[in-house]
Amino acid sequence: MKGKVSLLAAALAVATPAHSTAGLGAVDTSIRPEARPILAAALLPEERVSNIGFEDWISAFRIRAARHGISPATLDRAFAGVRYNTDVIQRDRNQSEFTKTIWDYLDTAASDLRVTNGQVALRENAALLNQIEDTYRVPAEIITAIWGLESAYGTFRGSENVIEAVATLAYDGRRAAFFEGELVAALQILESGDVGPNAMTGSWAGAMGHTQFMPSSFLAHAVDHDGNGKRDIWSDDPTDALASTAKYLADAGWIDGQPWGMEVILPTDFDVSLTGHSVKKSPADWAALGVRDTYGHPVPDHGEASVILPAGAGGVAFIIFQNFKVLERYNPADAYVLAVGHLGDRIRGGPAINGNWPRELRALLLAERIELQERLTSAGYDTQGVDGKIGPNTIAAIRGYQKSVGMQPDGYASTKVLAQLRQ
Ligand SMILES: [Ca+2]
Numbered sequence: 001m002k003g004k005v006s007l008l009a010a011a012l013a014v015a016t017p018a019h020s021t022a023g024l025g026a027v028d029t030s031i032r033p034e035a036r037p038i039l040a041a042a043l044l045p046e047e048r049v050s051n052i053g054f055e056d057w058i059s060a061f062r063i064r065a066a067r068h069g070i071s072p073a074t075l076d077r078a079f080a081g082v083r084y085n086t087d088v089i090q091r092d093r094n095q096s097e098f099t100k101t102i103w104d105y106l107d108t109a110a111s112d113l114r115v116t117n118g119q120v121a122l123r124e125n126a127a128l129l130n131q132i133e134d135t136y137r138v139p140a141e142i143i144t145a146i147w148g149l150e151s152a153y154g155t156f157r158g159s160e161n162v163i164e165a166v167a168t169l170a171y172d173g174r175r176a177a178f179f180e181g182e183l184v185a186a187l188q189i190l191e192s193g194d195v196g197p198n199a200m201t202g203s204w205a206g207a208m209g210h211t212q213f214m215p216s217s218f219l220a221h222a223v224d225h226d227g228n229g230k231r232d233i234w235s236d237d238p239t240d241a242l243a244s245t246a247k248y249l250a251d252a253g254w255i256d257g258q259p260w261g262m263e264v265i266l267p268t269d270f271d272v273s274l275t276g277h278s279v280k281k282s283p284a285d286w287a288a289l290g291v292r293d294t295y296g297h298p299v300p301d302h303g304e305a306s307v308i309l310p311a312g313a314g315g316v317a318f319i320i321f322q323n324f325k326v327l328e329r330y331n332p333a334d335a336y337v338l339a340v341g342h343l344g345d346r347i348r349g350g351p352a353i354n355g356n357w358p359r360e361l362r363a364l365l366l367a368e369r370i371e372l373q374e375r376l377t378s379a380g381y382d383t384q385g386v387d388g389k390i391g392p393n394t395i396a397a398i399r400g401y402q403k404s405v406g407m408q409p410d411g412y413a414s415t416k417v418l419a420q421l422r423q
Helices: 046-067 072-079 086-095 102-109 112-124 126-136 140-151 162-172 176-192 215-221 239-251 283-288 322-328 334-347 366-378 392-404 415-422
Strands: 261-265 306-308 317-320
Touching: 046 072, 046 162, 046 176, 072 162, 072 176, 086 162, 102 334, 112 126, 112 140, 112 334, 126 140, 126 239, 140 239, 140 334, 162 176, 176 215, 215 239, 322 334, 366 392, 366 415, 392 415
Parallel strands: none
Antiparallel strands: 261 317, 306 317
């Protein structure tokens, strides 16, 4: 999520990203509730109107920030020259329109170029990454893969003024509470002296540095790995950023020696209602149900696991372990986590995905996802809200509906399910 030359944003499954909010990992498909009311004179250009309201908002915010211990001096420095940033708002509004299938997403996320560049990055930073792996017990290739997805190995770290970007989003209101919290965190970073306001740059959504930490993640997990007295994730040297990423995953409970998951092959008569994150079994139990790795062997025992079909029954299957959950803390979208895991495997010399994707299918558009939820709910399969996000409730509703009409209950939000619902 760097200057978010946002490589691409997938709108697969999703929730609000916990860690970063845009870019390759951006899978927030939420829709805007409604336009915010115009604040003043209709004759003024929108930007001017917004900026007047924004300046009033900053004045009120400064009082709230002071309660969090932010000094007047830091507030003065932080808000000097800061304006309502219409580009940030435009990007935020466009985000929900992105729709990508899992295979298109993975094609880009783990492209040959990104794999090759990852191998170069791993080699060039071998001493550092090995040291980080020894310290935090998180594999170098996982850290490298996150680096590759978040900033193309440091190439696109973002050049927005983070205070301006996050303040604009806090003022705008779509996710005001979340971004106000991030704004306070960003101010606390300035207060700490790790970086000055001009150097604290990031993506349009406030994700910063080589691995795109949100300000609150920085406060909770960033480390001064090179010992120079500052936690610096912004400069060209990736040392602190990569170590902080390892620390983040270690804090989230990364299990040393456990893979994130692996591709598997399911028998043709496999009961797809057993797929999904909520069904957990031992690898031995999965083996008894016919689940095999791509070489035809039972999957090694790395603890309880789930089997997922990110493109439905017609696509590739994966078995996922606890470390998949740990990676979700970075970004909860299956697509993102699969991208990190698979890119990491490829960087280490592993094979490309073996199975076939249903490339003849296309992703549902936002309007279609909303229609799908409305029709499911009307049909008696409650999606617990209509927001265009295909989360666990919608997937469960799709499975219920699929069963009722004799379709494979894979929970995949396809054009086929929507077509069936329209009949
Ligand atoms: Ca440092």
